[in-house]
Amino acid sequence: xxxxxxxxxxxxxxxxxxMTLQCTxxxxxxxxxxxxxxxxxxxxxxxxxVGAGITDxxxxxxxxxxxxxxxxxxxxxxxxxxxxQTSVYFCASTEQRVRDEQFFGPxxxxxxx
Amino acid sequence: xxxTTQPNSMESNEEEPVHLPCNHSTISGTDYIHWYRxxxxxxxxxVIHGLTSNVNNRMASLAIAEDRKSSTLILHRATLRDAAVxxxxxYGQNFVFGPxxxxxxxP
Numbered sequence: 001x002x003x004x005x006x007x008x009x010x011x012x013x014x015x016x017x018x019m020t021l022q023c024t025x026x027x028x029x030x031x032x033x034x035x036x037x038x039x040x041x042x043x044x045x046x047x048x049x050v051g052a053g054i055t056d057x058x059x060x061x062x063x064x065x066x067x068x069x070x071x072x073x074x075x076x077x078x079x080x081x082x083x084x085q086t087s088v089y090f091c092a093s094t095e096q097r098v099r100d101e102q103f104f105g106p107x108x109x110x111x112x113x
Numbered sequence: 114x115x116x117t118t119q120p121n122s123m124e125s126n127e128e129e130p131v132h133l134p135c136n137h138s139t140i141s142g143t144d145y146i147h148w149y150r151x152x153x154x155x156x157x158x159x160v161i162h163g164l165t166s167n168v169n170n171r172m173a174s175l176a177i178a179e180d181r182k183s184s185t186l187i188l189h190r191a192t193l194r195d196a197a198v199x200x201x202x203x204y205g206q207n208f209v210f211g212p213x214x215x216x217x218x219x220p
Contacts, residue, residue, distance in 0.1 A: 033208070
């Protein structure tokens with residue numbers, strides 16, 4: 001089991017560029033999440049999904065989009081990158097919301113210049 | 114989503130027990146209490162979770178107050194590898210992370 005994998009590990013973007021952060025889990029979990037973590041802060045929820053084809057906004061969704069076409073994959077799209085999106089992005093998954101642990105990926109460190 | 118309150122930082126000596134407190138005074142009856150930790154430059158790692166009863170696993174113990182408004186994560190013998198930021202989460206709908214407690218372990 002690879003668990004939750006994320007690519008790329010690091011990325012530098014210029015203002016206005018776009019990119020997709022990839023997240024894949026091999027545990028057949030229905031619930032998947034995207035968080036961002038700014039320096040010295042806790043994680044904030046961007047988007048989440050309760051199953052293929054179903055997504056919803058979290059606390060800080062502006063500037064991001066997601067899709068969930070398969071159980072395994074939950075990509076996060078940044079359109080028109082801004083310096084405020086410089087952060088570390090974590091993807092996570094869980095089998096059951098609330099009752100089960102969340103498994104986190106290693107993160108993607110994004111810098112927007 | 115309900116929020117939790119934790120001390121900003123704590124210090125412990127190696128091989129001594131550590132008690133990390135958390136207040137979650139607005140917890141609902143069906144909310145679980147989760148604890149995660151985050152080592153430098155890594156993603157959060159699950160530690161333990163519970164609903165009402167105290168819980169034990171190979172990493173730690175979780176003591177939950179009878180009124181469920183607070184809980185304590187217990188590391189029985191702190192090691193240098195336990196130095197991390199520990200997050201207590203009142204898990205109702207979605208995770209709401211606070212700033213956590215930064216635990217330092219002194220040799």
